[in-house]
Amino acid sequence: MEQNGLLMVISGPSGTGKGTLVKHLLKRNNNIQLSVSATTRNPRPGEVDEVNYFFMTKNDFEKKLEHGEFLEHAEVYGNYYGTPKAFVEKQLKKGNNVLLEIDILGAMQIREKFKEAVFLFIIPPSLEELQRRIESRGTETPEQMSKRMNSSLEEIKELKKYDYVILNDEVEKATALIEAIINAELASVERSQHYWLNLFGVRR
Amino acid sequence: MEQNGLLMVISGPSGTGKGTLVKHLLKRNNNIQLSVSATTRNPRPGEVDEVNYFFMTKNDFEKKLEHGEFLEHAEVYGNYYGTPKAFVEKQLKKGNNVLLEIDILGAMQIREKFKEAVFLFIIPPSLEELQRRIESRGTETPEQMSKRMNSSLEEIKELKKYDYVILNDEVEKATALIEAIINAELASVERSQHYWLNLFGVRR
Numbered sequence: 487m488e489q490n491g492l493l494m495v496i497s498g499p500s501g502t503g504k505g506t507l508v509k510h511l512l513k514r515n516n517n518i519q520l521s522v523s524a525t526t527r528n529p530r531p532g533e534v535d536e537v538n539y540f541f542m543t544k545n546d547f548e549k550k551l552e553h554g555e556f557l558e559h560a561e562v563y564g565n566y567y568g569t570p571k572a573f574v575e576k577q578l579k580k581g582n583n584v585l586l587e588i589d590i591l592g593a594m595q596i597r598e599k600f601k602e603a604v605f606l607f608i609i610p611p612s613l614e615e616l617q618r619r620i621e622s623r624g625t626e627t628p629e630q631m632s633k634r635m636n637s638s639l640e641e642i643k644e645l646k647k648y649d650y651v652i653l654n655d656e657v658e659k660a661t662a663l664i665e666a667i668i669n670a671e672l673a674s675v676e677r678s679q680h681y682w683l684n685l686f687g688v689r690r
Numbered sequence: 691m692e693q694n695g696l697l698m699v700i701s702g703p704s705g706t707g708k709g710t711l712v713k714h715l716l717k718r719n720n721n722i723q724l725s726v727s728a729t730t731r732n733p734r735p736g737e738v739d740e741v742n743y744f745f746m747t748k749n750d751f752e753k754k755l756e757h758g759e760f761l762e763h764a765e766v767y768g769n770y771y772g773t774p775k776a777f778v779e780k781q782l783k784k785g786n787n788v789l790l791e792i793d794i795l796g797a798m799q800i801r802e803k804f805k806e807a808v809f810l811f812i813i814p815p816s817l818e819e820l821q822r823r824i825e826s827r828g829t830e831t832p833e834q835m836s837k838r839m840n841s842s843l844e845e846i847k848e849l850k851k852y853d854y855v856i857l858n859d860e861v862e863k864a865t866a867l868i869e870a871i872i873n874a875e876l877a878s879v880e881r882s883q884h885y886w887l888n889l890f891g892v893r894r
Contacts, residue, residue, distance in 0.1 A: 607879070613890060643892050650877045651886055663877055669867055670874035673854045675811070682855055686817060688847050 489681055491517070491583040492671055493574055493600060494664075495593045498608030499638035501619040503654045507608065508587055510661045518668075519577050521586040524556070527565040540570060558588065558595035569596070583668055590644050597647070604671055606664065607648035611655040693885055695721070695787040696875055697778055697804060698868075699797045702812030703842035705823040707858045711812065712791055714865045722872075723781050725790040728760070731769040744774060762792065762799035773800070787872055794848050801851070808875055810868065811852035815859040 498504050512518055524540040526547050535541050542550075547566045551559060559568030569586060577584045586596070596603055610616040620626075620634050645651055650667055654660045671677060702708050716722055728744040730751050739745050746754075751770045755763060763772030773790060781788045790800070800807055814820040824830075824838050849855055854871055858864045875881060 609886060609890075639890060639892055642890050643887070645886060646879060646883055648879050650874065651879055651882050652877065663873055666870035666873040667877065669870040670854065673856065673867055673871065675850060675852050675855055678855050679850055682813060682849060683847070686813075686843060686846050688843055 488581050489672060489678065491578045491581050492668055493578060493584045493586065493596075493603040494606060494668070495596055495603050496585060496587045496606045496608060497590050497593050497648070498652075498654075499610075499616075499641040500634060501616045501638055502608045502610045503619070503657065504587060504608050507652075507654055507657055507660050507664075508585060510657050511585065511664055514661060515583075515665065517582055519582045519584050521569055521584050522573055524550070524568045524570050525565060527567075540573075557599050558592040560592060571599075574600075590641065590647070594647065602677075604650070604667065605648040606650050606652055606667070607645040608652050608654050608660070609642060609645065611653060692785050693876060693882065695782040695785050696872055697782060697788045697790065697800075697807040698810060698872070699800055699807050700789065700791045700810045700812060701794050701797050701848075701852070702856075702858075703814075703820075703845040704838060705820050705842055706812045706814045707823070707861065708791060708812050711856075711858055711861055711864050711868075712789060714861050715789065715868055718865060719787075719869065721786055723786045723788050725773055725788050726777055728754070728772045728774050729769060731771075744777075761803050762796040764796060775803075778804075794845065794851070798851065806881075808854070808871065809852040810854050810856055810871070811849040812856050812858050812864070813846060813849065815857060 556568035
């Protein structure tokens with residue numbers, strides 16, 4: 487009897503360096519697997535089915551949706567995106583931890599359907615640093631940047647709906663904290679008691 | 691505004707190597723402080739007041755007990771032992787984590803009075819290893835050893851009342867797991883949200 491892996495859901499406002507953090511985490515841990523989404527949009531050059539996305543028709547997606555086969559889904563510009571439950575569950579059973587980077591609305595859908603998941607909220611080290619990171623992109627007008635800043639602050643209020651807050655100051659430190667959370671969660675009595683009580687033959 | 695430290699309560703049956711683990715943990719982390727107990731028994735040669743114990747009279751102990759100044763207490767062979775609340779709280783406010791090694795009955799008293807504490811249960815790697823460790827003491831009759839083995843197994847059932855299970859296979863690994871739990875707990879939304887919401891000025 488092996489212990490199941492963890493489903494980890496990661497959110498956080500733009501300007502927090504989530505992308506870099508996720509890449510670093512995957513590179514350092516070969517027992518962490520990125521979740522693969524389903525989508526009805528067309529593959530772009532170089533995208534591989536079942537690696538980048540599960541590509542499917544609108545009709546197939548809707549049928550699966552009806553059968554409750556997605557942990558969350560959303561429609562963006564007329565295309566569906568969703569997290570296939572079967573893929574996640576298969577990885578967890580193998581003992582892999584699954585990482586899913588998603589916005590707050592998606593995360594809250596998962597909270598309802600998969601209560602064993604662990605919800606991580608990534609935050610920048612300070613207001614000033616958030617501003618600096620948003621400005622350093624250099625692709626937006628001052629108005630757009632100010633709008634992005636406000637929406638980031640609005641999002642930070644939502645951290646209360648998560649389980650853990652990860653300060654992404656240095657990527658090494660933030661990565662180590664997420665690894666610590668994985669180890670702690672797997673050692674929690676809730677997740678491990680059946681395993682241990684079995685091992686010592688004192689289950690009842 | 692600094693974050694408070696954690697009160698960590700450690701229990702586990704005999705033969706699990708708790709003592710060695712605690713020593714290792716203290717050696718590696720200078721922000722972990724061992725809890726100092728109060729007692730009404732006489733100091734032994736070399737024992738220092740306020741370091742090994744807070745030594746006090748039975749009368750003083752009972753007065754403090756009446757005023758709710760202990761997180762837990764017990765009477766052993768006519769002497770009182772207890773964990774002074776004030777000492778623990780002072781350390782936590784300084785940002786130190788406090789470690790308290792105690793039996794299950796004491797731990798459950800603390801669970802009632804100090805719900806923010808984290809409860810760790812230490813287990814041996816296997817039945818065979820538990821037996822080997824109990825036998826290797828070499829100070830007991832086969833009957834005493836068999837009794838100790840049974841009572842250890844009875845205790846293992848109680849792990850359900852704790853928050854985390856620490857397998858003490860290798861002391862380095864078990865120490866790292868406890869350190870991971872400290873970091874994860876301090877990053878939990880429950881413990882850190884006020885700090886972060888304040889920092890970003892979005893508290894409400």
